[in-house]
Amino acid sequence: xxxxxxxxxxxxxxxxxxLALKKAGxxxxxxxxxxxxxTTSRARQMGVIDIEAPSALLAVSGADIVLLxxxxxxxxxxxxxxxxxxxxxxLVMDVGSTKRDVVDAAxxxxxxxxxxxxxxxxxxxxxxxxxxFADALLYSGKNVILTPIERTLTKQLSQAVDVWTAxxxxxxxxxxxxxxxxxxxxxxxxxxxxxAMMHGLVxxxxxxxxxxxxxxGFRDFTRIAASDPHMWRDILxxxxxxxxxxSQIFQRTLQAMEAMITSNNIDGLTGMLEHASDSxxxxxxxxxxxxx
Amino acid sequence: xxxxxxxxxxxxxxxxxxLALKKAGxxxxxxxxxxxxxTTSRARQMGVIDIEAPSALLAVSGADIVLLxxxxxxxxxxxxxxxxxxxxxxLVMDVGSTKRDVVDAAxxxxxxxxxxxxxxxxxxxxxxxxxxFADALLYSGKNVILTPIERTLTKQLSQAVDVWTAxxxxxxxxxxxxxxxxxxxxxxxxxxxxxAMMHGLVxxxxxxxxxxxxxxGFRDFTRIAASDPHMWRDILxxxxxxxxxxSQIFQRTLQAMEAMITSNNIDGLTGMLEHASDSxxxxxxxxxxxxx
Numbered sequence: 275x276x277x278x279x280x281x282x283x284x285x286x287x288x289x290x291x292x293l294a295l296k297k298a299g300x301x302x303x304x305x306x307x308x309x310x311x312x313t314t315s316r317a318r319q320m321g322v323i324d325i326e327a328p329s330a331l332l333a334v335s336g337a338d339i340v341l342l343x344x345x346x347x348x349x350x351x352x353x354x355x356x357x358x359x360x361x362x363x364x365l366v367m368d369v370g371s372t373k374r375d376v377v378d379a380a381x382x383x384x385x386x387x388x389x390x391x392x393x394x395x396x397x398x399x400x401x402x403x404x405x406x407f408a409d410a411l412l413y414s415g416k417n418v419i420l421t422p423i424e425r426t427l428t429k430q431l432s433q434a435v436d437v438w439t440a441x442x443x444x445x446x447x448x449x450x451x452x453x454x455x456x457x458x459x460x461x462x463x464x465x466x467x468x469x470a471m472m473h474g475l476v477x478x479x480x481x482x483x484x485x486x487x488x489x490x491g492f493r494d495f496t497r498i499a500a501s502d503p504h505m506w507r508d509i510l511x512x513x514x515x516x517x518x519x520x521s522q523i524f525q526r527t528l529q530a531m532e533a534m535i536t537s538n539n540i541d542g543l544t545g546m547l548e549h550a551s552d553s554x555x556x557x558x559x560x561x562x563x564x565x566x
Numbered sequence: 567x568x569x570x571x572x573x574x575x576x577x578x579x580x581x582x583x584x585l586a587l588k589k590a591g592x593x594x595x596x597x598x599x600x601x602x603x604x605t606t607s608r609a610r611q612m613g614v615i616d617i618e619a620p621s622a623l624l625a626v627s628g629a630d631i632v633l634l635x636x637x638x639x640x641x642x643x644x645x646x647x648x649x650x651x652x653x654x655x656x657l658v659m660d661v662g663s664t665k666r667d668v669v670d671a672a673x674x675x676x677x678x679x680x681x682x683x684x685x686x687x688x689x690x691x692x693x694x695x696x697x698x699f700a701d702a703l704l705y706s707g708k709n710v711i712l713t714p715i716e717r718t719l720t721k722q723l724s725q726a727v728d729v730w731t732a733x734x735x736x737x738x739x740x741x742x743x744x745x746x747x748x749x750x751x752x753x754x755x756x757x758x759x760x761x762a763m764m765h766g767l768v769x770x771x772x773x774x775x776x777x778x779x780x781x782x783g784f785r786d787f788t789r790i791a792a793s794d795p796h797m798w799r800d801i802l803x804x805x806x807x808x809x810x811x812x813s814q815i816f817q818r819t820l821q822a823m824e825a826m827i828t829s830n831n832i833d834g835l836t837g838m839l840e841h842a843s844d845s846x847x848x849x850x851x852x853x854x855x856x857x858x
Contacts, residue, residue, distance in 0.1 A: 397779065398781065399782075399783070417779065417781070419779070456772075457779070459767055460780035460781070460784050461780070461781065461784060464763065464784055465783070467787075469843070470819045470820040470823055470842070471759065471816055472843075474812075474818070474820075475815075475845075476845040477815075477819070480748075481751075484748045484751040485849055488753070488851070489689040489708070489753065490689075491691070491753060492752050492753060493851055495760060496846050496849075498787055500843055500847045501843060502843070503839035503842070507836050507839055510827055511827060518827065521820070521824060523766045523769075524762060524763055527765050527766035527769070528762040531758060531762055531802075532813060535803060535806050535810065538803065543802070543803070544796065544799050546761070547761050547798055548795040549768070551764075551792055553764050553768040554789075555693075557777055
């Protein structure tokens with residue numbers, strides 16, 4: 275049970291965390307700050323936060339648990355602005371989709387207080403953003419990945435495990451490097467591909483006519499292309515090395531299939547399609563297992 | 567109202583058509599044939615068809631409406647085998663995902679009877695196949711595209727429009743060429759990309775570990791990669807020119823985004839992501855309008 279959550283960033287992820295923490299009875303009071311005052315006041319009107327803070331620092335004042343839910347590119351500046359009120363007893367977490375850059379920013383900005391920070395990445399989200407879509411159940415039943423470093427304090431790490439577990443999450447731990455390699459492959463590349471496919475489609479003279487006839491397969495395949503472009507710009511740039519490496523593997527595979535189509539290599543193409551289809555058919559989110 | 571449906575291919579698409587026709591009270595009897603006798607008998611046991619035919623020709627015998635629901639690659643051989651029982655009063659349709667190749671096959675195989683054939687492509691399906699998944703509502707509320715040629719008989723064309731309309735479909739008409747260009751862009755390329763992405767992912771040493779941490783975005787993005795690999799091999803090969811042209815547009819766009827990521831071109835990348843995100847957010851299947 276925490277006395278006060280200091281919420282920095284009252285959007286979809288931050289707002290949903292505050293609602294979930296309240297729903298679980300894990301916090302008495304939520305003090306929130308957003309870069310845009312209108313977001314902060316909407317969050318209070320919606321009951322997502324109890325008190326509006328005029329700055330990130332004042333949102334942290336008196337908080338025993340702090341959540342950064344800001345674009346990954348804003349992480350270091352935010353850490354710098356709240357460093358003075360982080361103590362060895364504060365639990366500080368983020369919800370960023372990349373981890374190496376966040377950990378590096380924490381080392382630089384938090385210095386001797388970096389041990390209070392437990393990097394976290396809940397594997398959830400929506401293709402919409404904003405506090406309007408905050409949902410107390412956004413994290414329930416989802417994986418959350420913690421990427422502690424050698425300087426992370428064990429008390430904060432066990433508190434972080436307890437909090438996410440209490441919100442109904444399956445808590446996993448891995449290194450920031452393994453995290454970023456994994457999500458370049460299963461999240462960042464799919465988003466880049468979906469954005470590129472949509473852009474290439476609608477940039478054609480007949481793009482809108484084609485689009486008007488797209489069906490259910492297209493709907494699901496491109497759903498993530500509607501994601502927040504600014505959030506994803508930051509993610510794609512923050513994890514560019516792993517992302518571009520995955521994109522190369524994808525393009526080599528695509529071009530191998532194109533060559534088989536061009537040369538009517540029926541057996542080769544069948545084999546690749548069967549491998550892909552069987553792999554996807556065998557996969558299910560329910561099969562999620564802790565990885566280290 | 568039809569006396570008898572001759573169903574050739576009792577799988578997901580054919581079986582669902584028979585069930586829908588029965589449900590709508592549009593046919594008195596369904597005679598079915600499948601290449602695999604076990605499929606045909608399962609279809610009869612399930613009540614999808616009433617009578618098992620030992621050959622495609624015998625399935626057509628006495629039928630005033632015929633549906634080919636076979637892999638596109640089997641279309642020409644099937645037309646040849648039933649040609650002798652197709653009369654100027656028979657309505658013959660298919661459900662193939664490509665149309666130029668089907669129309670060419672019909673011209674070659676049906677000859678003077680080609681006027682009885684109305685090429686049809688219902689924009690629906692499942693990532694599973696087989697008569698076990700036949701669903702009387704599979705076509706309800708979906709688009710169906712008819713691609714008549716100059717030799718198509720108007721009586722059969724109007725019958726085809728009436729049948730699909732009675733099944734709850736929104737009936738559109740376009741040329742086989744426009745159809746294939748459209749679906750290369752919004753269906754065949756997304757499937758090729760999803761197959762390639764899955765294959766590239768699971769072919770990596772750590773592919774299974776990565777896969778175990780994939781989330782909801784990945785689930786929807788790759789759903790179509792579980793589609794029937796043999797059906798899709800035929801589709802990708804049948805529409806290769808349009809497909810490869812769309813794949814080139816996609817890869818140029820992807821590589822332009824990669825270059826912006828590499829060079830930290832924040833404004834350029836933001837612009838492309840915003841264009842893609844806005845285009846997808848503005849799109850909805852409900853916005854489907856007839857195209858010619």
